[in-house]
Amino acid sequence: MKKYLPLLIAGILALLPLIGLSSYWMHILILVIMWSVIGMAWNLLGGYCGQVSFGHAAFFGVGAYTAGILYNKTGMSAWWGLPASIVVVALFALLIGYICLRLKGPFFALGTLAMGVILRVTAENLTTITEGDLGIMIRERTWIDKTYYFYIILILAVASFFVVKKVIESKLGYYFVAIREDQDAAESLGINTTFYKTVALSLSAVITGLAGAFYTNYMGYIDPKIVFALHDISIVTIMVVMVGGVATFWGPFVGAIIMVFLAELIRSIPKLGAAHHTFFGILLILIIIYLPNGITGDNPKLKRLLRMGKTT
Amino acid sequence: MTAPQVEVLLQTILSGLLLGGLYALIGIGMTLIMGVMKIINLAHGELMMVGMYIAYVLFSTFHIDPYLSILVAAPALFLLGVFLQKFLINPVMKVDAIIPENQVILTVGIGMVLANIATIIFSSDYKTTPVDYATKAWYLSDIWKTSPIEISLSLPWTVSFCCALAITGGLWFFLGKTDMGKSIRATAQDKDAALLMGVNVEKMRVVTFGLGSALVGSAGCLFIPIYYLYPDLGGQFTLTAFVITILGGLGSTVGAIVGGLILGVFESLTSTYAGMGWAPVGRFVIFLAALIFVPQGIMSLFTRKRFGK
Secondary structure, three states, X not given: OHXXXXXXXXXXXXXXXXXXXXXHHHHHHHHHHHHHHXXXXXXXXXXXXOOOOOOHHHHHHHHHHHHHHHHHHXXXXXXXXXXXXXXXXXXXXXXXXXXXXXXXXXXXXXXXXXXXXXXXXXXXXXXXXXXXXXXXXXXXXXXXXXXXHHHHHHHHHHHHHHHHHHHHHXXXXXXXXXXXXXXXXXXXXXXXXXXXXXXXXXXXXXXXXXXXXXXHHHHOEEOHHHHOOHHHHHHHHHHHHHHHOOOOOOHHHHHHHHHHHHHHHHHHOOOOHHHHHHHHHHHHHHHHHHOOOHHHHOHHHHHHHHHXXXXX | OOHHHHHHHHHHHHHHHHHHHHHHHHHHHHHHHHHHHOOXXXXXXXXXXXXXXXXXXXXXXXXXXXXXXXXXXXXXXXXXXXXXXXXXXXXXXXXXXXXXXXXXXXHHHHHHHHHHHHHHHHOOOOEOXXXXXXXXXXXXXXXXXXXXXXXXXXXXXXXXHHHHHHHHHHHHHHHHHOHHHHHHHHHHHOHHHHHHOOOOHHHHHHHHHHHHHHHHHHHHHHHOOOOOEXXXXXXXXXXXXXXXXXXXXXXXXXXXXXXXXXXXXXXXXXXXXXXXXXXXXXXXXHXXXXXXXXXXXXXXXXXXXXXXX
16 A cells, blocks of 8 residues: 555546646645655755755756746747756756865755855846846746646656655665765765765756746746745745655655645735745744654654643 | 056955955854854844844934944844744754754744844835935045045944954953853863863853854944845845855854955955946855865964974
């Protein structure tokens, strides 16, 4: 039963559009799946390999801009951005990895954060290539109906789920966990830590970049402040994983559902809409203090807490 | 180079130094916290923003000079820092989690809440304190009548720089000469040894976080006469502080001062010669160069020789 659970859930999700959901609900579903893709990517690097990145917006943005620039400069369909972004984002990941992977722990986190900001400022200033703050608009939408977009992102999500699962269950995954637990010990056992950290970073970056390229196609408009956003992309990515469950397969999915619905819920309450960062921040603080491994990761603890609540 | 070009260059370097003095104050706060607690405080810029809003409120309601508001903002920020450390960060340091960088992510959460609360209270408009001396400047020719080149410096920048120097001096005295300062340095050097020597490590952590917050809060008060203020301003200063810390070497106070000055001059040079929009990129070029060429920080260049012997 447990073996077929991923297929079962993917099947249920694939059938969802058939029951005739409204356009708004389709949008929410697409966002949930997109965020779980990004969350899975971050989880590979942060959860399993222990390299907490604060700059996943960098990869997301590079992916999004690859598709956007391809469309804007050559007139090709922005969908070609998906395959193109794999190459471009991988190159960026190697470069960023070369610089940032010299840093350990919290310093790596800040190094990647700085990378995200550098790329944002560069995209704002290189107006000849990126159109700067004007952003890039995809003028012809491929489909009006959201169902097609839904299936594309679903395929992407299922593919990345299996890639992450395969990687983590292979030898590579054990190397990652060894690096997370103790980098020096891993090194002394003959694991080339720099190499495997680069592998984790590139893989994570490529998946995030694909989500970014999809975002360009789906939303039809990108600008540096949206796709390289620190709070709305990088931090939300971390929150998706932290809330859902660090180093679990289902964590990012659970986290994405909670975060997207929470964001929509807060935004729909008048007057409170402006305060959504406060709610996110408070949620983050509470999660870190009480459920440091996320809802899926701390499942036994959560159950115990709930039972205690019932008896008293 | 012709005389006007020399003037521009000197002018740029001098205003860079003035900016760097303020940056150093921000950097010292972060470096202190990093040295003692071994965590990076990503809410650092947001704490500075709180300090700036305190100065702004005092100015707009009671017409108190921003420089005098340091006397209110620094203690207030000290209390805020103590509160954050005692009730949020300390509990998390004891929690066992898969990701070791939990405290860093926690400070991000704190920063988000602070910035958002500021947006709700003050709206996201740009605010300034229109003091009457904001546009005044002094000229080199006022002091040195026959000087061959002319240099002008903004008066508030100069006053801020001098205040920053005074605060840094006071801090140096506190850390070097008082018992509590010595205990803080001992905790930074070796927590366990300090504990064995009878230093109350928990208390030192709380005091250090408060002190770091107070420093960055007073830096905010020094910044507000010459800068504008909006709720999301914190993020860029957090990054600045981090760049300074990396540049100066982790946990080194002197390094933070040198790093701050270098960064100020470099940023000033980029905005003069490459355009204002590129100034943040210049900051990160320095950051990357520091990471690649002097990963131990600027101060290691001076100490390495001693180790070689």
